[in-house]
Amino acid sequence: MTWYNTALGDKMDYLEKLNGQQRQAVTAGLGQILVLAGPGSGKTRVLTYRVAQLIGQMGVAPYHILSVTFTNKAAREMQNRLTQLIGPEAEQMWLGTFHSICAKILRRESAYLQLDSNFVIMDADDQVTLVKRIVKDLNLNDKQYKPSSLHAAISSAKNNLQAPKDLPIGNYRDEIIVRVYERYLHMMQSNNAVDFDDLLVLPVRLLQNNPEVREKYSRRFEHILVDEFQDTNMAQYELLRLLAGYHKNIFVVGDEDQSIYRWRGADYRNVLRFEEEYPNCQKILLEENYRSTQVVLDAARSVIDHNPHRTPKRLASARGKSGEKISVYTAVDDRGEAAYVVDTIQKLLKSKQANGGDIAVMYRTNAQSRLLEEAFLQSGMPYRLVGAQRFYGRREVKDIIAMLRLVQNPADEISLLRVINVPPRGIGDKTLLSLQMAALQHNISSGQVVLDMGKNGPDSPYWKSFAGRGAAPLADFGAILLGWYESASTAPLPTLFDRVINDCNYQNYIDDGTDEGTDRWENIQELRKLAYDYQERGLIDFLENLALVSDQDTLPEGGGSAPTLLTLHAAKGLEFERVFITGLDEGLMPHSRSLDDPEEMAEERRLFYVGLTRAKDVVYLVRSTQRSTYGSSEASEPSRFLRDLPAELVIQQGLAGSRRSPTGASDWRNGVYRGGNSSRWEDSGISTHSSSSSSLSGSYTVPPPPRKAAPPPAQQRFKATMRVIHPNYGEGVVLESRMEDGDETVDVHFKSVGFKRLIASLAHLEIIP
DNA sequence: AGATGAGCGGTTTTT
């Protein structure tokens, strides 16, 4: 038993590395264990060692262990670590997110459900598209019944394990919701599809309704471990309860103060529910913090202490030193905010006080990343943007995924309708209507109709359902699809992928020669690379993983070398030496949608707390007195959370405390930061639009632009009224030029783009004689 | 059937 020996060998190491509370958790006996773990208290380590302990010391076979993580990345890291600790047997364990584990169960047990094992997973867009269709079918007013809000109602019902009949009906709208919900379920089923919520709900129903299945799984999982327990919802809680029903060995780790997914149905009171359900559970507190300085922890604590109804916890830094104070910078506007962040980072890197990979910039909403990205692009510094949606949400990527989904599951009508006329092949609304009628009449899916027409041509029984010229293009598409099926069953995934691209001439369709077209085609290439990684595992796994990637999954495991831009939600579970949190204004953080509900306000505060506690060493909080929404600029007030920070832990910088200058940003000099707008970094190498090159699976790294190390000119080359030419902007006229900091700053009016401020040594500006 | 343009509505957070 190699794993036993390996674990025994490591045991001396790992138990000694733990503090008393951690060791208590790792070595706890059977039964229910509730670990309340403050930020940075080593809970990942505890979970990993607990599994090692179960296998190595308590003799539990990996096969009998289920471990639930919050992201796929966390699962991967845990898997790697465990393989190191106990050997390849670790792979026998079930380890993954709720959603991936549930998908696994559903595919195995599809016989019990009205579902084929090749079901597809509908993403958020598909779900709304489906609701949109229902709204149309039911002749509802889509202004009054917005598909997105109907879908939200359905989703929240599902997360609470409520079927349509369980929903309370108090008004007409409730009735509508029930009807839409029923139809939604029906359509999902006839599409052989599940949505994110079904992934959780269906296994619960499966276990509830089938004692033999429940028996099988609950006997199998002798031990269940769950991370981020405070963010479980009703369905997840119930699933755990059922799975742990036989052995009742369940080890959960959580922190009520870090619960940030209420809007998704998560309920930190599941922690209380757990204690009530298992009165004999052992409760272990992890309060020692190995991550942050005491300053960071004190600040974080004074923020979270404002939340009512919580157990106050101490947060003690094990790091000894008290640490740098928190800097609060007030910029003039949101551009200045971004410029401050980028400039500060640039100085840190230049002075070698930090490595890019140790820095994170966080924000409340994704929209805030744009100005930051622009500032980074202009500075020429590389950065990494966390957000899978950015990549998978792109039209071209969705198109190809829809085509592949159709190959996996011809009943997927959402995908069929998406791509049946992509690129345009003469199939319009009228033909589609006839197609749906034909499918309905014969009680088969639209996909089957198309396939049959592709196979049998005019001999197909469905041919006559179409008025004359409508049938031919459908049959053409059907024939193409048939080819893809054949390819799917005989050839590896990359071959199928290429065939799909080629058969519909997709490159020609998407790449029109513009920068945007090239970018689109590059995205397809990225997707293809990913398909290559899945050639062993195949189409179903590929599509499933695409559907279930989380934002964090796109982060490289080692961290990387560029600063990371991410939402506060995406920052959960991560840590960085230096953390910038931007947009600390009322309305953004806390978000305006949370102002009237105390529960939501409390969650905003927890979100801020999560952000603060990501920092090991230094926190930079940033806000601005003005920001643009929908194009127009509006004044904004400092976030109420800033008031919660003890004054002695904070250094105010920027505009704070000063009166505003009528001349605006560039007048502000306070010795720390002197750039009020970012035009100082304007550079020829980079275009101002934010077309970043994407890298694998949706995380973007923008490489520093190639710069020829031209020595700064000793003297002025340009003068007003000179005609100049620029490689990107073309021809222009110099408005003004002056020497600044040993370099020449040139203002040019270009015919193409208008005014630009350029640095002579960087811009490849030529004088037209 | 498909391409083009006016008008409008909409920003939380994501598996």
Next chain:
DNA sequence: CCGCTCATCT
């Protein structure tokens, strides 16, 4: 300010 829907035209 941007992206999407709908109406109108070719």
